[in-house]
Amino acid sequence: MPEMTIAEALREGIREEMRRDPSVFCLGEDIGIPGGFGGAFTVTLGLSDEFGHDRILDTPISEIGIAGVAIGAAMTGMRPIADVQYGDFLFCMMDQLANQAAKMTYMSGGTVKVPLVMRAPVGSTRRGSQHAQSLEAFFTHIPGLKVLAPSTAYDAKGLLKSAIRDDNPVLIFEHKLLYGSKGGRSEKGALTAVGEVPSEDYVVPIGKGVVRRTGKDVTIVGKLLTVYRALEAAQELAQEGIEAEVIDPRTLIPLDKEIILESVRKTGRLVVVEEDNITHGWGAEIAAMVAEEAFFYLDAPIKRVAAPDTPPPFAPPMEAFYVPSTARVVSAVKSLF
Amino acid sequence: MPEMTIAEALREGIREEMRRDPSVFCLGEDIGIPGGFGGAFTVTLGLSDEFGHDRILDTPISEIGIAGVAIGAAMTGMRPIADVQYGDFLFCMMDQLANQAAKMTYMSGGTVKVPLVMRAPVGSTRRGSQHAQSLEAFFTHIPGLKVLAPSTAYDAKGLLKSAIRDDNPVLIFEHKLLYGSKGGRSEKGALTAVGEVPSEDYVVPIGKGVVRRTGKDVTIVGKLLTVYRALEAAQELAQEGIEAEVIDPRTLIPLDKEIILESVRKTGRLVVVEEDNITHGWGAEIAAMVAEEAFFYLDAPIKRVAAPDTPPPFAPPMEAFYVPSTARVVSAVKSLF
Amino acid sequence: MLVTTSIEPPTRAELLHLYHEMLLIRRFEEQCNALFLQGKIPSTLHLYIGQEAVAVGVCSALRPDDFVLGTHRPHGHALAKGVSSRSIMAELFGKVTGCCKAKGGSMHVGDMAVGMFPAIAIVGANAPIAVGSALSAKMRGTQQVTIAFFGEGGSNEGAVHEAMNMAAIWQLPVLFICENNLYGASTPISQVVAVENVADRAAAYGIPGVIVDGNDVLAVQEATRIAVERAREGKGPTLLECKTYRLCGHSRSDACNYRTRDEEAEWRDKDPLVRLSRYITEVAQLATAEEIAQVAEEVEAIMQDAINFAEESPEPQPEEALLHVFWEGN
Amino acid sequence: MLVTTSIEPPTRAELLHLYHEMLLIRRFEEQCNALFLQGKIPSTLHLYIGQEAVAVGVCSALRPDDFVLGTHRPHGHALAKGVSSRSIMAELFGKVTGCCKAKGGSMHVGDMAVGMFPAIAIVGANAPIAVGSALSAKMRGTQQVTIAFFGEGGSNEGAVHEAMNMAAIWQLPVLFICENNLYGASTPISQVVAVENVADRAAAYGIPGVIVDGNDVLAVQEATRIAVERAREGKGPTLLECKTYRLCGHSRSDACNYRTRDEEAEWRDKDPLVRLSRYITEVAQLATAEEIAQVAEEVEAIMQDAINFAEESPEPQPEEALLHVFWEGN
Ligand SMILES: Cc1ncc(C[n+]2csc(CCOP(=O)(O)OP(=O)(O)O)c2C)c(N)n1
Ligand SMILES: Cc1ncc(C[n+]2csc(CCOP(=O)(O)OP(=O)(O)O)c2C)c(N)n1
Ligand SMILES: [Mg+2]
Ligand SMILES: [Mg+2]
Secondary structure, three states: OOEEOHHHHHHHHHHHHHHHOOOEEEEEOOOOOOOOOOOOOOOOOOHHHHHHHHHEEEOOOOHHHHHHHHHHHHOOOOEEEEEOOOHHHHHHHHHHHHHHHOOHHHHOOOOOOOOOEEEEEEOOOOOOHHHOOOOHHHHOOOOOOEEEOOOOHHHHHHHHHHHHHOOOOEEEEEEOOOOOOOHHHOOOOOOOOOEEOOOOOOOOOOOOOEEEEOOOOEEEEOOOHHHHHHHHHHHHHHHOOOOEEEEEOOEEEOOOHHHHHHHHHHHOOEEEEEEEEOOOOHHHHHHHHHHHHOHHHOOOOOEEEEEOOOOOOOOHHHHHHHOOOHHHHHHHHHOOO | OOEEOHHHHHHHHHHHHHHHOOOEEEEEOOOOOOOOOOOOOOOOOOHHHHHHHHHEEEOOOOHHHHHHHHHHHHOOOOEEEEEOOOHHHHHHHHHHHHHHHOOHHHHOOOOOOOOOEEEEEEOOOOOOHHHOOOOHHHHOOOOOOEEEOOOOHHHHHHHHHHHHHOOOOEEEEEEOOOOOOOHHHOOOOOOOOOEEOOOOOOOOOOOOOEEEEOOOOEEEEOOOHHHHHHHHHHHHHHHOOOOEEEEEOOEEEOOOHHHHHHHHHHHOOEEEEEEEEOOOOHHHHHHHHHHHHOHHHOOOOOEEEEEOOOOOOOOHHHHHHHOOOHHHHHHHHHOOO | OEOOOOOOOOOHHHHHHHHHHHHHHHHHHHHHHHHHHOOOOOOOOOOOOOOHHHHHHHHOOOOOOOEEEOOOOOHHHHHHHOOOHHHHHHHHHOOOOOOOOOOOOHHHOOEHHHOEOOOOOOOOOHHHHHHHHHHHHHHHOOOOOEEEEEEOOHHHOHHHHHHHHHHHHOOOOEEEEEEEOOEEOOEEHHHHOOOOOHHHHHHHOOOOEEEEEOOOHHHHHHHHHHHHHHHHOOOOOEEEEEEOOOOOOOOOOOOOOOOOHHHHHHHHOOOHHHHHHHHHHHHOOOOOHHHHHHHHHHHHHHHHHHHHHHHHOOOOOHHHHHOOOOOOOO | OEOOOOOOOOOHHHHHHHHHHHHHHHHHHHHHHHHHHOOOOOOOOOOOOOOHHHHHHHHOOOOOOOEEEOOOOOHHHHHHHOOOHHHHHHHHHOOOOOOOOOOOOHHHOOEHHHOEOOOOOOOOOHHHHHHHHHHHHHHHOOOOOEEEEEEOOHHHOHHHHHHHHHHHHOOOOEEEEEEEOOEEOOEEHHHHOOOOOHHHHHHHOOOOEEEEEOOOHHHHHHHHHHHHHHHHOOOOOEEEEEEOOOOOOOOOOOOOOOOOHHHHHHHHOOOHHHHHHHHHHHHOOOOOHHHHHHHHHHHHHHHHHHHHHHHHOOOOOHHHHHOOOOOOOO
């Protein structure tokens, strides 16, 4: 099986789906210009060579327009994959996503569908407050959207393919430090999430989480980059005799609640790790869900490890303080024993 | 002391602050046109007679512009009170609120301030999906914003005055069914939250919750309309011998955690009631916070009563199903015993 | 560019059809108002009275498979595009037989089976979606045209700007129909637009900006035909401004005290229905007053049927609120 | 309307000052590039090389208490408005002495003490904020003018449309300066704007749309002066399009393969610094080549000082991340 970075895996996923289905196309800023960037993180690099500029459609800097165009095309027989250069810009198209895309099927009494995909990079990477946010929690709270967060190359391709074939609006959050983009677009502090990716057609089903490491003492739930932080923490903890189970939900909406509950029923302890601000973050729902549905299995308070309630700061020492570290995960786990 | 509706109390609060401080002004759509509406729910009705159209400034239908103008004015010596006709339209100005207003003080290293107020009506009132949402959870997750949710006339005026005098961006969510607006703007199913409101100057401090009813058996936390649902439920429960303590945080950010924790430490049981969609809603944070900070005091799972994960439906029977009822609060509480 | 009625005169059948369509909208809206006051329509309402010539003029120049995107004031758009009066009325009543199964309500009526998108109540937000629909038609090679209606107030939304620009650079088959009824809620256009005509904004995108008397259904139809032809030929979008007036309140129980009774009277004299019936009977002399009255009777029958249908249809079960958050198939 | 250099010739002191300002920006950006490659600047960078005549031309026509709002490419705007090179460089280094205490970074440099808003990296989002600043100046009666810079790419944002319309209807003292450098990241203007000039869009708002050679600092200054005068007199906003070119990549390590080397060479011949120094020494003959070199030395000293300052300044403590989420006083 070929090894790929996440950027490559996404690119191959788009390529295969575009070959398979003529209604699939991409749109976004700087995604297909010859000599250009192939999107902010190279995901669409080279695709316009094969598919031309009608199907790898470069847009003006008009985020409301990009989202609206994707919705209108999706409602009339196409399957757009829209690209936003940084997740932070989703706020510019929030009305289109929250009030239009997410509600259209519902408001029409189920008579129309909106099969669109929106891809958005998240994560703090020394670019300051407006190019760094993790926005998952804003979108997991909008009924009508599906929300994915792949952390491996295999999942990235498989989930993207599921998203393209899904008849609903699907947001995919991708972490800048996991892309493995090369050259000018390589990122300081990046992890190389290179992995084996089948060349034959496969999908990863939406709504299924995965246990990344088994353990009996504590459950750690992470997503995107924090899956890796959780795994590093688990290794350290193992040396002190604490066996952590690490769960990667992969799909945030719909959530595989059962995989989390099953683990907590076994371990009796839960730590949720995410890069976003702690208060009213994504982790709050995981904690609240478990506090309701597995309360009697819990042996300790539920801990969340997340960014403090500040915008992402620029300078590296402050940014490192902001983004949850492996050490913080370790100490949160230990505080439960 | 005069009795007032919330709409009247807000109007008097604006009037007093505009008299006191010439830098305070209002802007929004249809807020001051003679013969017009005085905003979607009459809050600014008549104010342009006293303050003129420069200080009660009618804007084009341009939500990005309204928010941006408020920010720019706030950063240069004014204290704008911006009005959005329905909270749902906040999504149209989300970038200005989330990326600009909330982050400006931080990104500038604390060298600039953004003393603006944004008022937004929420709640489901037979207008369909795009005029009905409760958006608090989107904004309580944005560091740099303060978020208020007054449920009485006294608090509405007192908190509004605090907000106007605050040097940070403050969002005030107001519930359509609590305004008590009269005439053409009266709402089906409205509660009349008429209350005594002092004529002399007073403020309600930001960050202080209030116990609306004391009880020893269970803590119910509500906000806006659901404070009243909680109180109704408490009355019913009392007849069955369950004494509920009802807490109205009034300020969502910063949250008066201690008032909630103190109550839960006493009662050992928590139910959170809100009108928004349950998953990743505002209640999730309250539950998660208690599951971490008062875990060992809890005698039962934490329950949330909220809307299901659907957009707000139009038809009255479905809307009534969507909006949490008193009966649902009662049965959630009972399930804990 | 000012469009006047084309030289080629419309036939009697065409004229009576246009009158029928316009009267249906008028009567539908008048009935809505009455039914609202009787407490039978639980929804808020933005009525289309006075603007009938716009929706009917535009939609009568379209193919059935063309698309229309309406606004918060969409009953007229929907009826003109062929959504059944039964299913709209049932929707307003909150009945399961409604075109949106009672989930949408007044501001979201639509029926994709006849090319009417669910209407969008966020002012301006339908424009970029219309552009996407037009892009899709171009990609699929169907020559379908898409219409985005919006008000002069809506023309100040950023979404409309982004949409017009994208349509222009890609030369898409979309028409931006601005219904300039002089007010956005209570706000007069003079206070919020600094140019004389909304159509002047076409200059920002290099597309035609056309102004038409929006109370003259034949003029609207003709202007639309020209723009539609351009669009189908791949020559791109048009911004068509229809000057009109709302002969009713902005929404339910609006006393319209922000405008004068004189101004209203002036516009009542330009009532598009009166004008069309006069044109038919007096100018073209293609039908008699009795024949016009005959149309009114037909319309009345349709209306009564729609109301009966709505009244007799069942309400949804409360738990139906849980359905259709995601696509569940046809 | 095309503005050419005014008849009244600038003085020697003025010219040398303009040259000094422009060279400072040029050298600042060149040094940034080098320091980035050396790993001393941790930030991403959008450099202003080639566009110096715009920021300096505009800002030299302002009062110190006027306001400027920059973009994602703000070093030039900030330096021209008088933010100290020390505090900008320290900010880029991520040091506490930075103008944003190392919280902002390259894309948010600013200093309200000299009228420079923290720069805004969301394309187009600064325009409505600039309108608010102008409204505030009008309300406070200060006659301050506010400048919003944005690119030709940014002119397609809805935020810019809403802002220009609001400024127009309220006749506010704000200048919309479009730096048309032909590309938005990799995207050429011809692909995203259907009109010849961004200035043509002024027609949508009934405000003056002015085009100027953005590589001619004197022309930019003159055009700005005219617009500023209008604004201070209460006659409202101007859209001023400065035709220019970025003589560097869009952001760090952009090989610019989306444009031709020929095109770049053409524009290098129009380098605004070379043009100004030629004008000073050859046309106006107000200073010698040696005197120009003298300015360069001064600039070098300032640069070295700024770099030293940044290098020697302390990094923030990690926990300082927690400060300044809310206003903590002066
Ligand atoms: C984004 C947004 N802002 C505000 C509103 C509230 N609103 C509904 S209709 C309306 C006036 C619209 O005016 P115009 O576009 O001229 O259309 P008209 O009502 O005259 O048909 C307003 C302000 C809305 N629905 N959406
Ligand atoms: C809302 C938003 N969309 C996209 C971007 C990413 N982005 C940063 S700069 C840029 C190009 C801007 O082009 P232009 O406005 O012409 O300014 P220039 O870079 O040429 O100075 C883009 C797309 C952004 N920062 N903000
Ligand atoms: Mg109007
Ligand atoms: Mg540019």
